[in-house]
Amino acid sequence: MLYQTYQLQDDFLTPIRDFANFMTGGLYRHIPAPPGSPIRGFAAAWELISRYRLTHERPEFGITSVRVGNRDVPVTEEVALDLPFGKLLKFSKDVDTRQPRVLVVAPLSGHFATLLRGTVKTLLQDHEVYITDWTNARDVPLDAGDFGVEDYVDYLIRFLEEIGPGAHILAVCQPCVQALVAVAVMSEEKNPATPHSMTLMAGPIDPRESPTEVNEFAVSKSLDWFETSVISRVPARFAGGGRGVYPGFLQLSAFVAMNIDRHSSAHRKLYDHLAAGETEEAEKIKTFYDEYFAVLDMTEEFYIETIDRIFHKAELATGDFTYRGKKVDPGAIRHTALLTVEGGRDDICALGQTSAAHDLCNTLRPHLKRHHLQANVGHYGVFNGKRWEREIYPVVRNMILATD
Structure with missing residues (x-):
């Protein structure tokens, strides 16, 4: 049920992220907001909410x-x-x-x-x-x-x-x-x-x-523990429905937990850059996490x-x-x-x-x-x-x- 629970949560959050994405665009496009203004702060917060997601498809290499x-x-x-x-x-x-x-x-x-x-x-x-x-x-x-x-x-x-x-x-x-x-x-x-x-x-x-x-x-847990605790079945909606996998979202969670302070600090910086209108600096952080939050099983x-x-x-x-x-x-x-x-x-x-x-x-x-x-x-x-x-x-x- 692990994968199904994750998918249910992701389905529940999708309309919230969509609304946050709509609000982000609306605040930036339709309301004059110089860098550092409260409107920029609200827009930055909505953008962070819209980015609260994982993707499961390979990004483009983009090497032209x-x-x-x-x-x-x-x-x-x-x-x-x-x-x-x-x-x-x-x-x-x-x-x-x-x-x-x-x-x-x-x-x-x-x-x-x-x-x-x-x-x-x-x-x-x-x-x-x-x-x-x-x-x-x-x-x-x-x-x-x-x-x-x-x-x-x-x-x-x-x-x-x-x-x-x-x-x-x-x-x-x-x-x-x-x-x-x-x-x-x-x-x-x-x-x-x-x-x-x-x-x-x-x-x-x-x-x-x-x-x-x-x-x-890795060596502190038995194979039985890994098989029962982290292995899950792919939901039927996907091509590999029924396949036993170690889900990518679990691996990512483990990596983030190892360096939680670093990732929290990076997202605080992202908010500050967005609120201040520092587009180039914000884009570097967003580009890294777009890749980091793309996971495979x-x-x-x-x-x-x-x-x-x-x-x-x-x-x-x-x-x-x-x-x-x-x-x-x-x-x-x-x-x-x-x-x-x-x-x-x-x-x-x-x-x-x-x-x-x-x-x-x-x-x-x-x-x-x-x-x-x-x-x-x-x-x-x-x-x-x-x-x-x-x-x-x-x-x-x-x-x-x-x-x-």
Whole structure:
């Protein structure tokens, strides 16, 4: 009944938000109100009420051009491969020289792939970029079957094969485990599409290292608790009606609760900017939360297997991870260069959890391994923002260029 209760509440609030949206527009359009006036304050309050919502559809990437060298180059977005639980998106641009092909592996953890918009846009300067565009599980019909951790690995291998030999892979956060598994499996099978380099950014390769609040919560509860407390059935009105999911609104609630003071402060600032007529400053906050409040559901099997295999048992770190009945050997990776990136202030994936990949890839020669610690960023700053663009990205670019 969890999902049904949420949906009932959302249906109840919809006319209230619609009225608030009408009032916001009416106050701004029809009543002269200089910045700082009481009318502006009322309008700002109504706008905050109108924004009290979650969305369940992927926002647009909105990347229409990128700076390449000394000119702006148009960018087009196309679907290179369409599978039930996710698409392979390609960002194409017309440039004179060949650029390295990079598959960006987006997390399947409650948000859409557009959370990595900044990552993609930066990479597009020097690369041909693909990204995993995961589908909201509530929109996938039951006859599409299940989607678990090993299915995720299947998708990565299939995507890399679609891109073709000589590509590179860059995984962000949670899917660093599946990316490493995929490359190990492909390496052992001598798959021609095995990537030339693998960049793992802020991911739980070994969550036992410096456990964070997220790690501790995951291991403090039994699988039975997760199955009975957070798994719910999709309401019949959606294409995936009846599918067991971990709802995106629950994941978002957990993230917000971890930093409630920060989010409360941000919305107070938003009110102040709106009331003062500071449109540009207000728009930055609204843009962030439009993305942050766009949520997707994960399949029950993927979520429970992630808790069990990645956090409870740390199967990859202990050497117990199996793929289709066979143990995965990261030591099979001999030719794919490895770069790991961690943020010194990351409160979701702490220091040592990602760099643990170096010990697992124990047959890689030293010149094919590199670790980068960005001391002054949190989790989000590892793959987005000024530090990413100015300090982390050059390291990533150089690794890819050196192995392309």
